[in-house]
Amino acid sequence: xxxxxxxxxxxxxxxxxxxxxxTRHTDMRSRGExxxxxxxxxxxxxxxxxxxxLALVFWNGVATFVPKPLPVVTDASGxxxxxxxxxxxxxxxxxxxxxxxxxxxxxxIEKDGGFASRTLYRLGNFDFYGDDFRWVPDFTLVKTEYPKxxxxxxxxxxxxxxxxxxxxxxxxxxxxxxxxxxxxFLAAHDAARDRWREIRDIxxxxxxxxxxxxxxxxxxxxxxxxxxxxxxxxxxxxxxxxQARQVDLTRAYDQLAAQAQKLRERNATNTVTVVEIxxxxxTVELSQLVRFYAANDLSFAQKVGVYFSRWVEFxxxxxxxxxxxxxxxxxxxxxxxMTLLMVVVVAPFGVITxxxxxxxxxxxxxxxxxxxxxxxxxxxxxxVYGVFGLGFFAYVLGGSLDALFYPERxxxxxxxxxxxMWAALTLALLTVPVVIVATEExxxxxxxxxxxxxxxxxxxxxxxxxxxxxxxxMPGIMTGIILSMARGAGEVAPLMLIGVVKLAPQxxxxxxxxxxxxxxxxxHLGFHIFDVGFQSRNAEAGKPMVFVTTMLLxxxxxxxxxxxxxxxxxxKRKFQGSQF
Amino acid sequence: MNMQAPxxxxxxxxxxxxxxxxxxPALDIENLDLYYGPAQALYGVSMVIEKGLVTALIGPxxxxxSTLLRCINRMNDLVDxxxxxxxxxxxxxxxxxxxxxxxxxxxxxxMVFQKPNPFxxxxxxxxxxxxxxxxxxxxxxxxxxxxxxxxSSALWNEVxxxxxxxxxxxSGGQQQRLCIARAIAADPEVLLMDEPCSALDPIATAKIExxxxxxxxxxxxxxxxxxxxQAARVSDNTAFMYLGRLIEYGDTEVIFQTPRSPRTQxxxxxxxx
Numbered sequence: 001x002x003x004x005x006x007x008x009x010x011x012x013x014x015x016x017x018x019x020x021x022x023t024r025h026t027d028m029r030s031r032g033e034x035x036x037x038x039x040x041x042x043x044x045x046x047x048x049x050x051x052x053x054l055a056l057v058f059w060n061g062v063a064t065f066v067p068k069p070l071p072v073v074t075d076a077s078g079x080x081x082x083x084x085x086x087x088x089x090x091x092x093x094x095x096x097x098x099x100x101x102x103x104x105x106x107x108x109i110e111k112d113g114g115f116a117s118r119t120l121y122r123l124g125n126f127d128f129y130g131d132d133f134r135w136v137p138d139f140t141l142v143k144t145e146y147p148k149x150x151x152x153x154x155x156x157x158x159x160x161x162x163x164x165x166x167x168x169x170x171x172x173x174x175x176x177x178x179x180x181x182x183x184x185f186l187a188a189h190d191a192a193r194d195r196w197r198e199i200r201d202i203x204x205x206x207x208x209x210x211x212x213x214x215x216x217x218x219x220x221x222x223x224x225x226x227x228x229x230x231x232x233x234x235x236x237x238x239x240x241x242x243q244a245r246q247v248d249l250t251r252a253y254d255q256l257a258a259q260a261q262k263l264r265e266r267n268a269t270n271t272v273t274v275v276e277i278x279x280x281x282x283t284v285e286l287s288q289l290v291r292f293y294a295a296n297d298l299s300f301a302q303k304v305g306v307y308f309s310r311w312v313e314f315x316x317x318x319x320x321x322x323x324x325x326x327x328x329x330x331x332x333x334x335x336x337x338m339t340l341l342m343v344v345v346v347a348p349f350g351v352i353t354x355x356x357x358x359x360x361x362x363x364x365x366x367x368x369x370x371x372x373x374x375x376x377x378x379x380x381x382x383x384v385y386g387v388f389g390l391g392f393f394a395y396v397l398g399g400s401l402d403a404l405f406y407p408e409r410x411x412x413x414x415x416x417x418x419x420x421m422w423a424a425l426t427l428a429l430l431t432v433p434v435v436i437v438a439t440e441e442x443x444x445x446x447x448x449x450x451x452x453x454x455x456x457x458x459x460x461x462x463x464x465x466x467x468x469x470x471x472x473x474m475p476g477i478m479t480g481i482i483l484s485m486a487r488g489a490g491e492v493a494p495l496m497l498i499g500v501v502k503l504a505p506q507x508x509x510x511x512x513x514x515x516x517x518x519x520x521x522x523x524h525l526g527f528h529i530f531d532v533g534f535q536s537r538n539a540e541a542g543k544p545m546v547f548v549t550t551m552l553l554x555x556x557x558x559x560x561x562x563x564x565x566x567x568x569x570x571x572k573r574k575f576q577g578s579q580f
Numbered sequence: 581m582n583m584q585a586p587x588x589x590x591x592x593x594x595x596x597x598x599x600x601x602x603x604x605p606a607l608d609i610e611n612l613d614l615y616y617g618p619a620q621a622l623y624g625v626s627m628v629i630e631k632g633l634v635t636a637l638i639g640p641x642x643x644x645x646s647t648l649l650r651c652i653n654r655m656n657d658l659v660d661x662x663x664x665x666x667x668x669x670x671x672x673x674x675x676x677x678x679x680x681x682x683x684x685x686x687x688x689x690x691m692v693f694q695k696p697n698p699f700x701x702x703x704x705x706x707x708x709x710x711x712x713x714x715x716x717x718x719x720x721x722x723x724x725x726x727x728x729x730x731x732s733s734a735l736w737n738e739v740x741x742x743x744x745x746x747x748x749x750x751s752g753g754q755q756q757r758l759c760i761a762r763a764i765a766a767d768p769e770v771l772l773m774d775e776p777c778s779a780l781d782p783i784a785t786a787k788i789e790x791x792x793x794x795x796x797x798x799x800x801x802x803x804x805x806x807x808x809x810q811a812a813r814v815s816d817n818t819a820f821m822y823l824g825r826l827i828e829y830g831d832t833e834v835i836f837q838t839p840r841s842p843r844t845q846x847x848x849x850x851x852x853x
Contacts, residue, residue, distance in 0.1 A: 447697070450699065453699065455655065455686065456691035457690075457766070458686040459709075467713070471700065472700055
């Protein structure tokens with residue numbers, strides 16, 4: 001049977017004239033092969049770009065906190081430079097400069113096509129040099145050493161210091177410095193840091209509480225003044241009471257200030273004298289040293305220790321040195337709080353809107369128009385939302401709130417300026433189209449049989465929506481919320497107008513009633529990246545921090561999204577059964 | 581389904597030879613016309629559905645049998661641009677009266693659909709759903725109802741140990757019996773079935789038919805079916821519909837053995853449809 005068929009086929013093909021036979025062959029275009037290459041190529045390109053971007057950010061972010069060695073390089077003219085090698089590059093030498101070099105170097109550079117290599121060193125010691133970086137061309141190098149006593153010291157002011165320690169003073173008594181392991185030195189440093197923390201605690205928290213009380217008293221008095229006038233008996237009584245209270249508070253304040261002053265004076269007698277590579281020395285308080293290590297003499301475990309202690313500092317403390325050093329805790333907190341607040345607003349608002357549009361509104365021209373408008377809203381530049389948020393939320397709504405509820409604080413605005421709540425509302429407005437569109441699609445995808453089944457059981461329309469449609473559409477709605485969250489968390493432009501600041505003095509959550517202060521301005525990782533990378537004293541010095549912060553922002557968005565996705569998949573599993 | 585043009589043939593009046601039940605009529609459909617926008621789908625349908633009997637609606641696709649069934653519990657209200665003239669009386673009460681409460685009406689009827697449509701909840705919650713929406717919170721009542729309904733739908737022994745599991749994990753036949761249990765959980769006066777076996781295999785179909793036999797007598801059942809053997813097996817009365825008109829309505833035996841309308845004759849003998 002088979003052989004019969006195979007025998008007949010060639011004869012038939014032969015019977016067809018050549019011109020006709022060639023048209024029978026499926027050509028490449030109709031098989032769509034070039035299209036396939038284009039599709040696959042586009043996908044590959046996209047993946048390469050994303051992976052490349054992530055790898056760049058991740059690599060730089062992870063490497064930033066690794067302690068690097070501190071070479072000491074001496075050049076031909078005797079200049080000594082100590083610092084962390086930051087990066088290397090090739091540069092083209094001018095002919096007249098080339099002519100000054102030794103014949104060997106000239107030959108070598110000639111061989112490399114006129115390019116010489118040079119290294120950028122991060123010097124530290126801004127207070128000595130007035131500069132953070134220095135280029136050292138390879139051809140000027142005479143020798144490179146890695147002295148074991150070379151220290152990298154992170155300070156509260158002036159950025160890092162690179163050099164050695166000469167001696168230190170313990171309560172005013174000069175002590176010889178041997179090594180970094182000297183328990184006496186370490187104990188002195190710990191004690192100084194503890195005192196520094198105590199001073200901060202006194203000045204920020206306890207004196208802050210007193211200032212808060214003073215401000216409350218002033219506002220209370222002003223409230224009575226606004227209500228009854230300056231000449232009323234109430235006002236006078238309150239004023240007298242306030243003055244009495246003021247005396248108490250002032251006494252408490254003076255006491256604390258004196259306590260802080262005492263600690264500060266003690267710290268001033270515990271100092272360390274550091275010497276930079278050029279021989280100039282400087283005496284700084286021990287309490288000013290955040291971290292120090294002998295960069296060329298670190299064991300692997302010590303390196304790991306420095307690395308993680310830097311991460312801990314980064315994640316749990318406040319920024320210092322114009323945001324280029326220290327941590328980003330307030331920015332992490334601000335980003336997370338703003339995004340979650342936005343979700344809390346946008347989720348019900350978007351879902352309710354979509355429910356009405358899809359389930360209740362009579363489908364017609366008006367509904368179509370509304371739907372198109374909503375979709376178009378998603379395309380409005382985000383800065384426009386920022387302007388709207390500032391104009392409407394902050395000035396109009398916030399201004400009215402201030403006039404109604406906080407007249408005693410005027411002319412200082414409470415809600416009448418950018419803040420966490422207005423930023424969250426602005427972003428909610430920005431992302432609500434995403435939620436509406438996703439929810440509408442999810443609602444439309446609920447099978448008709450489900451609705452009919454529920455209605456036939458005697459459920460009302462609202463009960464059907466509540467018990468059947470909404471749970472069933474929930475995974476789709478969650479997808480919309482995830483998308484809106486991703487967009488909202490990464491948005492920076494509108495926030496710059498509506499509440500994000502370079503350095504927020506207070507977190508939006510603290511110990512003073514009502515504990516959550518949605519009117520306060522806040523910090524945001526996205527803005528932090530912009531600020532550190534482009535607004536700081538030295539963009540080069542800020543670059544590693546930009547990468548770390550970017551990595552952190554992406555990690556934060558990733559964590560928020562992945563939790564939402566896990567919730568969504570749990571919901572989805574509920575609706576997956578073996579249907580037939 | 582061509583509704584615009586008038587049917588090419590003239591129609592005689594419906595032929596009736598109804599088998600009467602012992603308890604009188606449950607539903608009284610009078611002169612029902614139904615329009616989807618400009619297109620008319622039902623033409624002057626009048627029929628009485630006897631209480632406690634099984635009434636089958638048969639006819640070729642598009643003849644309006646499902647439409648008629650969905651008029652009985654007003655499921656057609658969901659369709660836009662629908663107009664209905666005439667009346668349907670449930671125990672003497674016009675369900676299309678202005679004062680009628682649709683939700684209360686649907687609570688008096690149970691409905692089973694073509695494809696099993698269990699809700700994405702546990703088996704227990706599926707069965708007691710009609711009670712839940714009625715506001716019943718008493719756990720004892722819910723459990724008792726669930727057991728009774730599942731026993732009536734011959735599902736109890738199969739699922740009694742996994743009532744809290746998702747109903748979506750059941751087989752198609754089980755799902756359909758679950759839908760029947762749900763439909764009878766609130767003790768409806770009428771049970772409407774819209775081709776309940778069309779998505780099931782022969783074994784599951786046999787089980788459902790058995791179940792219909794058992795439920796007959798307890799409930800007034802109206803069943804739409806494409807399967808003429810099924811109609812012959814399970815029903816007491818059969819209505820034959822054609823192009824929106826009720827052609828013949830009466831004793832199932834008569835319809836299938838000695839139909840009085842030539843058109844019914846053609847259909848049940850398989851000459852068309």
